[in-house]
Amino acid sequence: MPWVKSNRRRKGVFKMNTLELKKTANEIRKGILTSVHAAKAGHPGGSLSSTEILTWLYFEEMNIDPKDPRKADRDRFVLSKGHSAPGYYSALAERGFFPKEDLLTLRHTGSHLQGHPNMNDTPGVDMTSGSLGQGISAAVGMALSAKLSNDSYRVYALLGDGEIEEGQVWEASMFAGFHKLDNLVVIVDNNNLQIDGPVSEVCSPYPIDKKFEAFNFHVIDVADGNDMEQVAAAFKAAREVKGMPVAIIAHTTKGKGVSFMENQVGWHGKAPNDEQYAQGMKELEAIGEKLEKESGADGK
Amino acid sequence: MENKKIATRESYGKALAELGKKHEDLVVLDADLAEATKTGIFKEAFPERHIDCGIAECNMVGIAAGLATTGKVPFASSFAMFAAGRAFEQVRNSVGYPHLNVKIAATHAGISVGEDGATHQCNEDIALMRTIPGMVVINPSDDVEARAAVEAAYEHEGPVYLRFGRLAVPVINDRPDYKFEIGKGVVLRDGKDLTIVATGLCVSEALKAAEALAAEGVDAAVINIHTIKPIDEELLCEYAKKTGKVVTVEEHSIIGGLGGAVCEALSEKCPVPVKRIGIRDCFGESGPAAELIHKYGIDAEGITAQIKEWL
Numbered sequence: 001m002p003w004v005k006s007n008r009r010r011k012g013v014f015k016m017n018t019l020e021l022k023k024t025a026n027e028i029r030k031g032i033l034t035s036v037h038a039a040k041a042g043h044p045g046g047s048l049s050s051t052e053i054l055t056w057l058y059f060e061e062m063n064i065d066p067k068d069p070r071k072a073d074r075d076r077f078v079l080s081k082g083h084s085a086p087g088y089y090s091a092l093a094e095r096g097f098f099p100k101e102d103l104l105t106l107r108h109t110g111s112h113l114q115g116h117p118n119m120n121d122t123p124g125v126d127m128t129s130g131s132l133g134q135g136i137s138a139a140v141g142m143a144l145s146a147k148l149s150n151d152s153y154r155v156y157a158l159l160g161d162g163e164i165e166e167g168q169v170w171e172a173s174m175f176a177g178f179h180k181l182d183n184l185v186v187i188v189d190n191n192n193l194q195i196d197g198p199v200s201e202v203c204s205p206y207p208i209d210k211k212f213e214a215f216n217f218h219v220i221d222v223a224d225g226n227d228m229e230q231v232a233a234a235f236k237a238a239r240e241v242k243g244m245p246v247a248i249i250a251h252t253t254k255g256k257g258v259s260f261m262e263n264q265v266g267w268h269g270k271a272p273n274d275e276q277y278a279q280g281m282k283e284l285e286a287i288g289e290k291l292e293k294e295s296g297a298d299g300k
Numbered sequence: 301m302e303n304k305k306i307a308t309r310e311s312y313g314k315a316l317a318e319l320g321k322k323h324e325d326l327v328v329l330d331a332d333l334a335e336a337t338k339t340g341i342f343k344e345a346f347p348e349r350h351i352d353c354g355i356a357e358c359n360m361v362g363i364a365a366g367l368a369t370t371g372k373v374p375f376a377s378s379f380a381m382f383a384a385g386r387a388f389e390q391v392r393n394s395v396g397y398p399h400l401n402v403k404i405a406a407t408h409a410g411i412s413v414g415e416d417g418a419t420h421q422c423n424e425d426i427a428l429m430r431t432i433p434g435m436v437v438i439n440p441s442d443d444v445e446a447r448a449a450v451e452a453a454y455e456h457e458g459p460v461y462l463r464f465g466r467l468a469v470p471v472i473n474d475r476p477d478y479k480f481e482i483g484k485g486v487v488l489r490d491g492k493d494l495t496i497v498a499t500g501l502c503v504s505e506a507l508k509a510a511e512a513l514a515a516e517g518v519d520a521a522v523i524n525i526h527t528i529k530p531i532d533e534e535l536l537c538e539y540a541k542k543t544g545k546v547v548t549v550e551e552h553s554i555i556g557g558l559g560g561a562v563c564e565a566l567s568e569k570c571p572v573p574v575k576r577i578g579i580r581d582c583f584g585e586s587g588p589a590a591e592l593i594h595k596y597g598i599d600a601e602g603i604t605a606q607i608k609e610w611l
Contacts, residue, residue, distance in 0.1 A: 130393070137366065138369065142367070145371075151370075172363075175356070
């Protein structure tokens with residue numbers, strides 16, 4: 001798998017970089033589909049909606065080392081929406097934290113890939129999560145720890161838009177805003193669907209941006225959180241913010257990349273059967289081929 | 301004998317301030333109760349390492365978990381009702397499951413909360429906390445033991461639940477050879493007719509009860525179980541075999557607490573008749589602590605009467 005070194009961005013080869021990141025995201029999507037299919041269970045929808053965010057974090061943004069997953073000065077990531085574990089695991093495997101073949105063991109008895117992430121099982125996982133609303137508090141604790149010790153690492157937490165209905169999210173946000181934790185970036189994967197239907201119809205958390213603003217966050221809105229350029233721009237802007245934590249509200253498409261899963265609430269927590277898996281992989285292969293052509297053209 | 305009296309929450313605050321001098325990685329979290337939980341004593345000494353999370357216990361436990369992942373050793377404090385009750389799931393999933401090095405230090409446990417009444421009198425915390433795999437549960441009996449427990453909790457790698465009280469209780473362990481070891485029960489009085497196993501503020505009451513029973517010809521041993529998990533099965537079995545009868549005494553529900561833990565251990569290893577004395581599956585009420593301890597039958601008089609009735 002081609003791995004794009006972060007210094008490429010600094011050298012200004014951003015177009016190429018973006019294309020390779022897109023290809024990486026597509027590979028991660030294949031891993032999601034493959035692992036959930038092998039598990040015969042799991043959460044493809046929210047994994048596919050947050051793929052560009054995870055790709056950017058693990059292949060550009062964060063200071064991490066797959067060979068030393070617990071190095072002290074690493075940036076931290078907490079998947080507060082822990083059910084998107086297939087996307088998380090696929091990104092970690094793609095980045096080299098463990099073999100991609102392991103993805104086939106997702107949710108199997110004895111596997112290190114639990115249904116929801118556990119830091120003591122999986123290399124690269126910084127915090128156990130899955131019970132909604134709890135991951136953000138741990139991320140806040142990590143960011144606070146860096147401030148207490150004058151460490152320079154940054155902390156990222158990915159939340160679901162349904163998840164922010166949990167009161168603990170706002171307890172944590174109040175604390176982060178009050179303590180001006182500008183080393184913390186909270187990302188909301190705003191795919192607008194939760195188990196019981198559209199978040200706007202179940203128990204609407206909207207307006208999400210105004211809520212985070214009210215809790216003293218700097219809010220960055222991403223019109224299309226599945227557009228790598230827009231995701232990149234948001235995280236770059238987040239780095240410039242001083243004196244307050246950042247909330248990136250990324251408007252995404254649940255099930256992104258697999259046509260029959262897109263915007264379908266039924267694919268929140270369901271595995272594709274063999275036929276659906278083949279169909280989905282075919283679509284992702286086609287996207288991959290298209291990206292290859294683009295990079296070929298770009299090379300000339 | 302008249303002992304001086306100190307509330308174990310006071311011991312907790314002082315022990316933290318002492319430990320803070322030695323250990324820079326120790327941080328203390330509170331949820332707007334620093335004055336009551338006595339973490340305020342630590343705050344005075346180390347204001348930069350005392351973090352008030354406001355009235356948000358669930359978030360406090362999560363923050364403690366996050367701090368622990370980076371190598372800090374957080375003591376998170378609130379009343380038992382909120383630390384073990386309200387934040388139970390956070391303690392289970394964010395601290396227990398990843399086995400993080402977080403100390404949940406709960407004060408105002410049991411009915412000795414007194415006047416605040418049932419909403420604030422947690423008689424279920426030991427039961428809740430000891431069901432969490434890997435969690436150590438400690439309920440010290442006095443000032444000496446509470447201070448030792450705080451230090452032992454710091455030294456122990458992994459999650460610990462510490463239970464402290466609001467009420468000033470007699471100092472009973474102030475002796476040169478006193479030694480605290482997690483998981484080790486302490487025989488305070490030997491006897492042959494029955495064994496009283498007590499924890500927390502009930503230990504001193506159990507000692508008085510044993511004296512009263514002795515006056516009536518009943519020779520009762522008294523064991524202080526400060527660590528409810530892991531419980532000292534070896535010592536319990538030794539005394540169960542030796543005395544043939546066991547009485548448990550606790551300021552906690554008789555369901556799932558010390559009584560439950562002792563019954564579980566003995567029924568598997570060396571079954572003997574057990575009488576559980578504690579809060580009998582009911583809520584507490586408002587009143588001065590001493591009156592409630594009497595009314596709910598966990599003072600020396602109540603313990604003595606219930607044992608005599610049972611024998």
